[in-house]
Amino acid sequence: MNDGSLFIVSAPSGAGKTTLCNMAVEHFPTLEHSVSYTTRKPREGEVDGVHYNFIDDATFAEMESAGEFVENALVHGNRYGTSGSELRRLLKEGTDIMVEIDVQGAAQLRDKFSEAVFIFIVPPSVDACRERLTSRGKDTDEVILKRLAKATEEMKEARNYDYIIINDELDEAFVRFSS
Template identity: 50%
Template sequence: MKRHGIALVISAPSGAGKTTLISRLREEFPHFGYSVSCTTRTPRAGECDGKDYHFWTRARFEDQRAAGYFAEWAEVHGNLYGTPLEPLRRMLEQGQDVLFDIDVQGARQLKESLREAVFLFILPPSLSELEKRLHGRGLDSEETIARRLRNACTELREAPWYDYLIVNDDVDAAYARLRAAYVAATLRPLCRPELVRALEQGRLEEER
């Protein structure tokens, strides 16, 4: 029986452990689809147009943005990035689940353009623990860490409108919660719009 796909949108402050949790989710559920984004930056070595990104001119991107082409878009380091809406909708209609690792600004746009999406926010146990993790990575300067902590405070204020909140106090426990949220999302009536009708018409056993 045909199933409608899930758009799973995950956000978190830097250092909350989002990348680790998403990697585990992809490892267990490798069927997640990938939406090819559009960008105005130049291709890097080995990147292919249409596979890694759709590489567009800024003028084309801005025209398409004005026409409502993107589910979400952002400007990063002077380059524009955007997720095409209609290809994404087609993937979901065909039963393909799509995972978004995205910041709160992009998630807010997806909330408006893709109302059937499921939104999940990864929280650190505390801001002091977040600061400890950022220092522990040994990747950033003190100035960068201070900026990341300021950004985290801003991002945390957006967390209450997400569908699920997961505190990453222990990576195994946090992953169990993430997994449960994803599985629960696949059980929504939206994902199986024909299920009840099939039961009513006595076709469920035949379609199995």
């Protein structure tokens, strides 16, 4: 059996990363999401163990101290981490894995998984990004402004990725993303 392939996908908030990744997992039967750990509270509709493994700060700190995470980061005030043992197990079993992750986490993974394919998704404009974040209805204006400021910084990292996908029209972006 061949090892699976690892796809690392990053994007600023509001670029459509989660939508494109979900479409890819539905389209390709051998592709699965990596389920990261986080200390943030679940959003409406999120299921523990499916979207994230939701844990408290103390449990996260224990796992971090034990060296369980191949990457971890503080993002918007919450901790996120990817289990190295789980990722390696799935890849060894031949499973293709998609890791949705911010740029700082991707940089950590690049050092450990140089064979991975790194994909960066960008919105067509800052205005489109703002509109997408606002239409979610999940964040306050203050949080949206912070996310937009961070988006500007994150987009500077796009040059470190193998592929850059502009998510202007979803169906067209998916064709580019899945090729």
